[in-house]
Structures are given as structure tokens and as C-alpha cells.
Amino acid sequence: MEVEISPELNALLKSLIGNERRKIYQQIGKKLPHTFRFNPLKGDIRDQQALFEEQGFRFFPLEGRENIFQITEQPYPIGKSLSHFLGHIYVQDIASMLPAIVLDPQPGDWILDLSAAPGSKTTQLGALMQNSGVLIANDIVGKRLRALG
Numbered sequence: 287m288e289v290e291i292s293p294e295l296n297a298l299l300k301s302l303i304g305n306e307r308r309k310i311y312q313q314i315g316k317k318l319p320h321t322f323r324f325n326p327l328k329g330d331i332r333d334q335q336a337l338f339e340e341q342g343f344r345f346f347p348l349e350g351r352e353n354i355f356q357i358t359e360q361p362y363p364i365g366k367s368l369s370h371f372l373g374h375i376y377v378q379d380i381a382s383m384l385p386a387i388v389l390d391p392q393p394g395d396w397i398l399d400l401s402a403a404p405g406s407k408t409t410q411l412g413a414l415m416q417n418s419g420v421l422i423a424n425d426i427v428g429k430r431l432r433a434l435g
Contacts, residue, residue, distance in 0.1 A: 289311070289314045289315045291311060318379050318380060318381065319356045319357070319380070320356065320357040320360070320364065320377070321348070321354060321355065321356050321357070321377075321378065321379060321380045321383070322345075322354075322355055322357065322364065322375045322376060322377045322378060323353050323354050323355070323375065323376050323378060323383065323410065323413075324353055324355075324374060324375055325373055325374055325375065325376060325409075325413060326353065326413050326416070327412070327413055327416075327417055328372070328373050328374050329374075331353065334369065334374040334375070337368070337369055337374065338367070338369045338374070338375065341361070341367050341368060341369065342359070342360075342361035342362075343357060343359065343360050343361070343364065343367065343369075344357070344358045344359035344360075345357045345358060345359075346358065348380070351387070354380065354383060364377055365377060376406065376409060376410070378406045378410070382406050382407060383406075383407075383410060385407055386407055386410040386411050386414060389411070390414075391411050391414045391415045391419070392414075392415065392419075393415050393416045393418035393419060394415075394418055394419045395415055395419045395420075396419060396420040396421075397411055397415070397419070397420070397421045397422070398422045398424075399411065399421065399422065399423045399424065400424055400425070400426070401425055401426070402423035402424055402425050403425040403427065403430030403431055403432075404430065405423070408421065408423045
């Protein structure tokens with residue numbers, strides 16, 4: 287997909303990062319891979335993986351992340367899978383997983399998530415904290431709070 291970059295933005299990026307800006311341009315418009323994570327709070331992840339594979343899904347872990355996977359084959363939409371219905375998996379773009387990965391919460395931590403809706407990051411934080419500690423989820427946009435239920 288060809289993306290047009292304004293001359294002003296191109297000049298700014300050139301002054302900041304030189305020819306490295308071309309790598310950014312190559313990535314703009316590319317589709318992100320379909321990624322998901324297993325919910326460690328719903329039981330043994332190996333059992334969850336086996337059930338998901340039995341449903342015909344194929345996936346592999348992302349390098350350096352033991353609980354983030356990329357789908358390579360799906361016989362039907364992942365959101366309609368038994369694993370999704372049971373809460374064993376959470377479909378989430380890798381980009382939205384990054385804040386929780388960088389924060390690296392530990393069991394017992396106290397976290398205030400002020401941009402929590404619709405809840406992907408919040409559930410990831412809770413899982414990383416092993417449901418131990420305090421996690422307060424809020425959002426400035428009132429109608430988005432319904433998603434946090």
C-alpha cells in the first residue's frame with residue numbers, strides 16, 4: 287500500500303533520522319499479523335494450547351515472548367473459537383500489548399490504568415500480576431467505560 291508523506295513531514299524526519307526514515311515509510315500501511323495471548327488465569331497454558339490446536343488453529347510464539355502468539359492458520363475467525371468463548375485466549379494486536387510488556391508488572395503491584403477501555407491492556411496487566419495486587423481501571427471517556435463492565 288503506497289502512503290503519501292507530506293513534504294513537511296519528510297523534511298522533519300530527514301532532519302531527525304536521515305535515511306532511516308525510509309524504513310518507517312516501508313512499514314506504514316502494512317497489516318499487523320494476527321496475534322493473541324493465552325489467559326494464564328484460566329488454567330495451564332499447555333492445555334489451552336492443545337485445545338486451540340484441536341480446533342484447527344496453527345500458531346507460533348513471538349520471539350522472546352512466551353505467551354504472545356502469531357496465528358499462521360485459522361479454519362474460521364478466531365473470535366468464534368471455543369477457546370475465545372471460554373476466555374482461554376485474548377485476541378490483541380502486538381502494538382496494544384507493548385505498554386504492559388514495557389511496564390512489566392509483578393504480583394502485588396499497584397497499578398492505575400487511566401486509559402483502560404475497552405480492557406485489553408487491563409486484562410493483560412491483571413494476568414501478568416497473576417491476579418495479585420491492586421489494578422484500578424478507568425477511562426476519561428465515560429461511554430467507553432461500559433466495555434470494562
